[in-house]
Amino acid sequence: MKKSLLIICMMLGMATAFAQNKAVNKAEQLLKQNKLSEAKEQIDAAVNDEKTKDKAKTWYTRGQIYAAIATSEDASVKAISENAIAEAAQSFRKAQELEPNPTSPFNALSDQALNGLWGVYINNGAKAYEAQNYEVAVVEFDKALQVIPTDTTASLYAGVAAQQLGDRDRSAKYFYNLLDAGYADKDIFYTLIAYERDQKQDYAKAREVIKRGKEAFPDEVEFRKQEVALLLKEDKTSEAVNELKQAISAEPKNPDLHFNLGYLNEELGDQAAAIAAYKKALEVDPTHxxxxxxxxxxxxxxxxxxxxxxxxxxxxxxxxxxxxxxxxxxxxxxxxxxxxxxxxxxxxxxxxxxxxxxxxxxxxxxxxxxxxxxxxxxxxxx
Missing domain, CATH: 1.25.40 (Serine Threonine Protein Phosphatase 5, Tetratricopeptide repeat)
Structure with a gap:
């Protein structure tokens, strides 16, 4: 009798699990049949169902469906979801959150899916760029960023493509993405400094970029030169001199500070003071x-x-x-x-x-x- 009850309980459990996964399984079948509108309805219901919303498979399947919508060449299919790329990426990441072990099935599958979707848009962008269709290239690289927002490759290429269009505002947006992602490249810093200083005339923002450049490349003298030039552009000569002198007082053995003072004095036309500062830098460091x-x-x-x-x-x-x-x-x-x-x-x-x-x-x-x-x-x- 007890054995019979145990079997009945197990069967009930299996029936419950089947019922829970029914919408997910149906969504999978509809995806295979390329019935994406119906598949979307099923999977959206599943991610809002208490019984299936915390299953990694549910979110992985949702990611697959939205990815298929996003990459479809049929305009009527794309119209099913305006944010299909972001929804696909968010779904795959949710699956990974629910299965945090990188070697677990749906974590690994979601990782592959994210990289695959990213690769589609990177390749599309590269083809458009090679064809000198820079507007399309920017759009495609931006899609890749919707998949992996911290990706430096997509940000770099999108920024360069926007530059080719002469769209400095858009290129700056992508180049700032690079800085925020920890990508350190001198040319990117120089581009953003020029953008803020010359186009936006936002000198405070330009100094902020210079500061970040100095932190990333502490030995790069050009950033210090640009800082001095910016202060001169703002007619803040005395401020520049005072800041340098205060810095030298705090760090008298820093040859770069003496060099900066020399460069500033050169800009001011005080050759004797410039020579004295350069000589002081060489006293501190003969190899400067x-x-x-x-x-x-x-x-x-x-x-x-x-x-x-x-x-x-x-x-x-x-x-x-x-x-x-x-x-x-x-x-x-x-x-x-x-x-x-x-x-x-x-x-x-x-x-x-x-x-x-x-x-x-x-x-x-x-x-x-x-x-x-x-x-x-x-x-x-x-």
């Missing part, structure tokens, strides 16, 4: 490349500009005399420049511009042998 480079350029330009000025003088006796005096002074400047260009070249041995500057400096300073040696080295590089 950017300070060495700028010092070399300042000293070279001082001499070269004087020669150019002399060459532009007229042919009168008085002007000829003045020109000769200027060239003589320029020669002294070139001699003074020698140790600076040599030091910069030592730190930038493969920099062709520096090699050419150094060669001219040697020649003008009367060190012909060194100039000839550098000339031969440059010829061999060609």
């Amino acid at each position: 490349k950017n300070s060495a480079f700028n010092l070399a350029v300042i000293h070279y330009n001082r001499a070269a500009d004087l020669v150019k000025e002399a060459n532009n003088l007229g042919l009168s006796k008085e002007e000829a005399k003045k020109g000769a005096e200027m060239r003589k002074r320029a020669t002294e400047y070139f001699k003074e420049a020698v140790p600076y260009v040599e030091n910069a070249l030592r730190l930038h041995p493969d920099n062709r511009t520096l090699m050419e500057i150094t060669m001219v400096t040697y020649d003008r300073a009367g060190e012909k042998a060194k100039a000839d040696a550098l000339s031969k080295q440059l010829d061999s590089m060609e």
Whole structure:
């Protein structure tokens, strides 16, 4: 008797489970028959039913149905759901939440389905981009982002495609997605800085992007240069100088801060202060490349500009005399420049511009042998 009761109970349990899964199973069958409207009705009912709403299979099946709607080429099918992509992605993720173990069946299947759906739109976007149909490319890459919102590939390609359209607002949206996802690329930062500064004229936002760029690339001097340039653009010269001086007081052994002060003074036209700051940076760090480079350029330009000025003088006796005096002074400047260009070249041995500057400096300073040696080295590089 007890055995009979046990069998009856087991059968009742199986019947109940079957009844619970009936809508899900029916939705699966309708999906196989490509009857997506009916399948959607069945599965939407199942995810709202107390008996089936917490089943991973229910949500995985819903994801499949909505994915089929989203990827259908039939406009009448697409009209069944305006948000089919988002609904499919949300359903697959819900299935994974209900089966959190990555090796469990519906977690693994949902992961495959998400990547497969993402791949469809990435491929569509790539084909459109290759065909120079950039508007379609943006739309398709955006669909991929609806599947995996943190995907950096889709954000990058969508942003670049939007750039091709000249749509800087849309490209900025996708590039900000990249930053928020932890994607660190200097060009993306530079693009967003220019966007906020030049197009939006939102200098506070531009400084915010610069700050993020400095955090991502602490050794990248260009961000500091852009920060100084932005402050100058806002006519906040004293603020820029004060901020740098305060920072130097707090970190006197930071060569980058001294370099920034030098660069700012250059922008302000105070060459003597710039030279002093660059020299201080090199005192702190003798291998500070950017300070060495700028010092070399300042000293070279001082001499070269004087020669150019002399060459532009007229042919009168008085002007000829003045020109000769200027060239003589320029020669002294070139001699003074020698140790600076040599030091910069030592730190930038493969920099062709520096090699050419150094060669001219040697020649003008009367060190012909060194100039000839550098000339031969440059010829061999060609």
